[in-house]
Amino acid sequence: MKPFSGLIRVSMATLASGNYHCPASTAMKARLLEPVVPPPRKPDRLEDFALGPFMAALDQADFPFLEVRRGRPMHDGLRAWTEHALTMYRRAFPAGAESGLEPVYAPWTRTVELRDPDHRSARRYEITAWGRRLASPDNRIRELRLPVYRISRLKNSAERSVAALVAATGSPGPLPEHVRVLQFGLLDGQVEPLFSGSPQDAQMLFDEHGRSGLEKAVDNNDYRPGSACVTCKYTAACPALPRAPGLLGITDRTQPRRTWSPSNGRAYRACPARDHLRRLNLPKDHRIDHSASADRGRAIHHFLADRHRVPAAPSCDPAVPEQWNAVDFVLPENERLLGARLLRQHAAVCPLLHARTGSAKVEPTLTFHDENADVFVITTPDLLYLDGDSWVWREVKTRSRDCRRTVDLLEDNPQLSLAILLLARGELGGSRTRSRVELEILHPDGVDLEILDPFTMSVQVTARQVLEDHLREWHADRDYAPRPGIECGRCEVARWCSAASTSGAET
Incomplete structure (x- = not known):
């Protein structure tokens, strides 16, 4: 300095x-x-x-x-x-x-x-x-x-x-x-x-x-890598920022320094303008951003996070209180009952059944600087925990209907592809022996637990392809043009988009 x-x-x-x-x-x-x-x-x-x-x-x-x-x-x-x-x-x-x-x-x-x-x-x-x-x-x-x-x-x-x-x-x-x-x-x-x-x-x-x-x-000298890194002058000397050159598979430092997360990736794939306007923090349509099903999903994640945060907590019990949702989440009766049913399914596969005592990290913010692309990659796993000396990455999804595995497991969930590559590269440390990515899918008729091995070459290749498909066009984009279509009706920032008003009649 x-x-x-x-x-x-x-x-x-x-x-x-x-x-x-x-x-x-x-x-x-x-x-x-x-x-x-x-x-x-x-x-x-x-x-x-x-x-x-x-x-x-x-x-x-x-x-x-x-x-x-x-x-x-x-x-x-x-x-x-x-x-x-x-x-x-x-x-x-x-x-x-x-x-x-x-x-x-x-x-x-x-x-x-x-x-x-x-x-x-x-x-x-x-x-x-x-x-x-x-x-x-x-x-x-x-x-x-x-x-x-x-x-x-x-x-x-x-x-x-x-x-x-x-x-x-x-x-x-x-x-x-x-x-x-x-x-x-x-x-x-x-x-x-x-x-x-x-x-x-x-x-x-x-x-x-x-x-x-x-x-x-x-x-205050507490370093906290995250979204602030993109405008920070001091990242080159930051002792808390992990470097992960080549993580995204892009070598191009000429584009503006930006952040990328799986949620950004999904928004951009739906519509580049949607991702851009979300990044500007423009006000969202509350009816879409806080639909009953969206709030039920958030409430379930909040409930599980609170249970998993308890120090030395035992694995979750299938007994779920009738009024399980936090006061921040006001749910219709049908969504509250469905949420309770889904939460009862979780107990059978609760990660704390296998986690080393005290190792669980609930919704940690992970940030990595891919210096080859000059992009700060930010992701928030639902849970990280140690199985022995190996890190396990758990994501939880909820469905209102019975769910079966599809061939698009990674394509539909870019955060899983990112998790696979981070574990395969050893970015989280720990032993490879039991390291894995888990996708827990809660649905009314039960729970599916999908296991992905980050060290299987075919899994790595698919994960790499999924990330590149989500990233390459975005990384080169400087205009963020709208992509009118059926997604306009589900877009929380469509109010500010001139293209959305003309597409509404067509979709």
Whole structure:
């Protein structure tokens, strides 16, 4: 790394958590650390920040003196989303309304200068907050509007405190007497107030909720490979990122650095536009994404995961409580009864019957960098466990009808092909002796347990072919054109696709 400059810059995003966040990368980014040899810059041809065009359009409207900057082209789906987001914003905050506020161009930054370096060797701290900034003509009132796709959750206390502090004490400009922070959902135009008070109130809120969160974030050295790797400058030196050159069977580093998972592969095979719009995190159609059968499948996985996570847990019992589904999954009566029936079938093949005590890893996120393709491969097995010294990979599928094995076992489940190649290459370690891939299929009349040997050459060849079929076109694609057809009716992001509306009448 190049030497630390002494500046630490943080924002609300510094407080992020979850599977899409790497604490160590966030801490290094806050210190503005730069690798001696930066990764090659290979941006995608299309815009990949879904809120970027929305913010740019508002900037152009609010600040006509700005020079028009040509950004990357937008996918038609992103263009539709941006137009919708602008409509919702203008409906929530009409131009010329009696708010008495005017847009503010210069970002607000809370700055703290130190006379001497502190224990982090820092001399200067900056705190920022991203959003729409407004102020009254006399500068007595400031308002910060935080855009989100939809208001599925309100910002937590730490995030609110950072936003309020920046709005209340950030420069440039005269400091206000009163501050408001709002969160607004671009999907439906919903507006929720997060803070309203004086600068003193904002400082007190930050001292209580925000300061410790930011301090922990900038001191965190927990490496967590995953989706964040794709934009991380520090992957070349990451001690926690496994390298797996040649895993995908593609040798081409000229394409944009991206992630790939089996779920991405299935989405792309159905429609390239679907995969692209899902990657942009555009709002999904709740009726499709949370259909009764889909939620029943998620509830079953949640139930089994909770049972398997219990330390030194015995194998699962066929006794399933009547109200087995977690409160997060509200199921119709018929789906709840079917789910209970499927769960009872699981006991006969529960992996904990064979697992070495304490070895089970429930839904671990595995990330590998295929350097030959410059792709981060991310997958989440339902369960990994040790049988003796050998790793076993278990996937669970549910069916509402009796199920028989088909010749397309691998073709229909690309995660099995990926599992086979990872075990065959020894990427998980352990002994080869009992290493295997298991597919558990729960259906009303019983359970099927398919066993795949990753060291059988014919199985490896088939797995390799399946992955290449899922990957080769995707890896070279830069346009993600829609593929209208019967899948449009099952697509959770079809609302944003111009091709879907014309195909609906044809399918």
